[in-house]
Amino acid sequence: MTSVADVVADAHRREWARVLAATVRVTRDLELAEECVQDAYADALDAWTRGGVPDRPGAWLTTAARHNALDALRRAGTLRSKLHLLVEPASSPGPDVSGADLRDGAAAGDDRLRLVFLCCHPALAAEAQVALTLRLVCGMTTPEIARAFLVPETTMAARVTRAKKKIAAARIPFRMPAPADLPGRLDAALTVIHLLFTTGHTAPAGPTLTKDDLAGRALELARMLRDLMPGEREVRGLLALLLAGHARRATRTTADGRLLPLEEQDRSAWDRAAIAEAHDLVVGALRGGRPGRFALQAAIAALHATAPAYEATDWAQILVLYDELARVWPSPVVALNRAVAVAMTSGPADALAEVERLDREGRLAGYPYLAAVRADLLRRTGRGAEAAAEYERAIALTGNEAERSFLVGRLAETAPPG
Amino acid sequence: MPQYAILIYEKETPGGVADIPPEVMEANLRAGEHIAAMGAKVVTEHALQPSATTRTIHKGGMVTDGPFIESKEVIAGFFVVEAADLDQAIAIGRLLPIMDGAVEVRPLLAP
Structure with a gap:
């Protein structure tokens, strides 16, 4: 009951x-x-x-x-x-106060979309966008948000208050973006949801690998956006990406919280329904013109999720998708992940050259996954001592306890004590 | 309607205005019509003399030659508009061609 x-x-x-x-x-x-x-x-x-x-x-x-x-x-x-702290669109009817609010069912007219675009306005700092979205769109309390991001409650409260003041002072409108601005504004909103999911999927800090509540909220937001803007391919792409990642959540750690890499995860325990939904969304998102960055990431995630075994992963296809992703989204993080696919298709030595180039470039300084990937590639090319040094660098950089113990384990295998 | 300062930052050209490409000049001159067509209003506009003419007064009262900070881009000019909201002010900022610098849109405190 x-x-x-x-x-x-x-x-x-x-x-x-x-x-x-x-x-x-x-x-x-x-x-x-x-x-x-x-x-x-x-x-x-x-x-x-x-x-x-x-x-x-x-x-x-x-x-x-x-x-x-x-x-x-x-x-x-x-x-x-x-x-008049928030500006209404000129054509909109005045506030309707006649009971239950059921007007504006059309996709472009839903007030929830206006709220999302308000919270994700590019004039707000990224951390403010995230905090406001959780507060105003998801209705999370400030202490809940503070806990999720491991900052003191007072810090988060101040962040939310500052953002709200800025909305009022700068008159950030409560309105759908103009059609010409929509692609950019939509990308900003998708980025916020993606960041939320990323934080939930692998927490940057804290004792556990994941924060399932944040990941779940991100998934709900992506689903809401898909319902409100069903025609937007990147919205479908984002939802697919989140579904494919979330489908594996039960298998990413052992019962006692230890991290399991992709090749050791129990694929029979993955959420098949979520993966099937992701796959269908990817097919739709890739169709009709050049796919965007979320559709491409989703396609990669779906290939992993539908591979019957780690050894059966279609790395060649994944590399093709990464090449295209790097074109539409030239980011060093994409380049780093692409290097992993390179390692699987043409061997760790080629990948290592790419990772070392990224390291010299310096834009990923302090990014623990650069050191972790480099360590793994060095280990696989038999350069144990160098791999150990990189594992130590990755251990020093990560704030997540589950990742840290995983890396400590790898370090011990690479450089046995004695 | 709220007011916004639109600040134009550009790298200075040795020949000043004479070095500005004609299409950039043209776009700047036409911005006024577009702004009016959007239902917004230019309150004031100013172009600035080259930054070498700047004199900076520091906290202690010391006056120095040149701008406060060394920077690649300096404020080339600014104007104040009355716009419906931030998005419209940003749309106005976008009307201005950027050669090398940036355009900043900043809400003013209500008088």
């Missing part, structure tokens, strides 16, 4: 963005809108316990939150003209 508290928690997770976005329309002020929505959720627990759970919890919450907002505005006696 599900308790009312569970229903409220579920509605929090699924409906927060929709309720908040609809309330921002009334308040035109993020802070006030958040308060009104929080109050609506608090009231829901009580009202639903007494009167039963409504048929459409989201509509109930939206009505309650917007009602709270109107009350607050009336009490404050504030003229709406003084509250």
Whole structure:
């Protein structure tokens, strides 16, 4: 049996963005809108316990939150003209206060999209974009976000407050980007979700390899964007990439939290349904013109996920995809991952030359995976002493305990004590 | 409507205005019409003399020759616009051709 508290928690997770976005329309002020929505959720627990759970919890919450907002505005006696902190599109109708908010079903008109584009506005720093997205779109509390990023709560609270002030001061609009700006703005939003997933998939620091909650939130966001913008190929690509990675989550560590590399993971325990969905999305995302960086990354992840065994991985095809990825997204991180594919197709020596070039370039200084990949390639070319030194460099650079123990294990195999 | 400063940074050319390519000049001159067509308004605009004419006053009152910091790009000019929101101000900033530098869009404190 599900308790009312569970229903409220579920509605929090699924409906927060929709309720908040609809309330921002009334308040035109993020802070006030958040308060009104929080109050609506608090009231829901009580009202639903007494009167039963409504048929459409989201509509109930939206009505309650917007009602709270109107009350607050009336009490404050504030003229709406003084509250133009967020600008409405010129063509949009005024705030609709006639009960449940069901208008604007069309993809481009969904308020949740406006909220995503607001949080991921390029005028905000990347860390502020991430924090705001979790706070406003996912409804996570500031302490939860602070814990996820291992920063003190006060630091995260200040970051969120600064970002909100900036939105108001610079008048970052609550609006869909103009069609000409959409590709760039969409890329910024996808980057935020990708970064969130990356942080959840392999935590940069902390005792565990993953932070499943963050990865799960990122997946939900990607799914929401896909539902709202089904025609965008890069949105499909991102969702596919996340699904293919998430499908392997149960097998990436042992029961006691030890990291397992791809070749040791139990492929029979991978989430087949998620992989099949990723595969279908990739097929769609690759079709119709030159694929973008998310579609290409997804194609690579899907090839790994559908390979029957590590030895059966289609490395040649993966290398082709990396070549194309490096063209559309010239990043040293892409080049490093491409080098791993090179090692599998033409041997570790060729890959090593590429990694050493990247190392000299210096743009990946302090990136633990550069040292880890180099160590692995040196080990495989039989240069044990040099490999040991690189493992030590990687160990010093990583903040993730599971990765650290894995690397310590490899170091011990490479340079047995004595 | 809120106001934004649009600051234009460029590398200085030895011959000053004479060195600016005609298509860049043309785009700068036409920006005004585009801004009006967008429903925004130019409040003030200024082009600056070469940075060598700068005198910088430091905290202690010392006056030095030249700009405060050595930089590859210096402010070539600035103007203030009234725009609906940041996105429109950025769209106005994009109207200006960038040769070597950058255009900065900065909201002004409400008067």
